[in-house]
Amino acid sequence: MDQNLKLNPDDGTILPDPSSYRRLVGRLLYLTITRPDISFFVNMLSQFMQNPRDSHLTAVFHVLRYLKGPPRHGLFYLAQCNFQLSAYSDVDWASCPTTRRTTTSFFITLGNSPISWSTKKQTIVSQSSTEAEYHAMAMTTCELV
Incomplete structure (x- = not known):
């Protein structure tokens, strides 16, 4: 994902019903348990839960499109571990x-x-x-x- 994601609290208009934004960000927060590659972006998006704007919802959809793409990342746990x-x-x-x-x-x-x-x-x-x-x-x- 683009590391230069800049979200301004004053960009765009306030969403009339922020419940869908909150629900999506909540699900993305849960997903960061297995996808650390989106942790930074979801952290940024969760800072706007009180007054989300349409630009923030657009950024959420950007993260969802990234997740929908081909699997490029993942966590691999080896059976043989050196316990260091x-x-x-x-x-x-x-x-x-x-x-x-x-x-x-x-x-x-x-x-x-x-x-x-x-x-x-x-x-x-x-x-x-x-x-x-x-x-x-x-x-x-x-x-x-």
């Missing part, structure tokens, strides 16, 4: 155009198999990229423990 735990974290400092908050993500594997992943906005506004990295590592460590 690995964790990776990353930060996109002040990346949210509306709140200027940092997006934090982590990815944890057991052997070659993914077992946990997440992408979230940090609850605080980091003053530097170093501080943002520290919070990302803390969040990853909490997940590991």
Whole structure:
């Protein structure tokens, strides 16, 4: 999917009945359990649950078209595993155009198999990229423990 998906809370007109948008995004949130490739986009779309606009619904349909395409991604769990735990974290400092908050993500594997992943906005506004990295590592460590 296009990593440059930009959703503005003021683009388009407010949906008269937001229930269909909320239902679709809720189903996409459930689907991120097995499809980590859409986690970032569904996270962005779920931020507009209160006042969804027609541009947000268009973005939901874009994600659905992506999912309907040929299967290119998937999770593979091997029967033979070395049971080595690995964790990776990353930060996109002040990346949210509306709140200027940092997006934090982590990815944890057991052997070659993914077992946990997440992408979230940090609850605080980091003053530097170093501080943002520290919070990302803390969040990853909490997940590991």
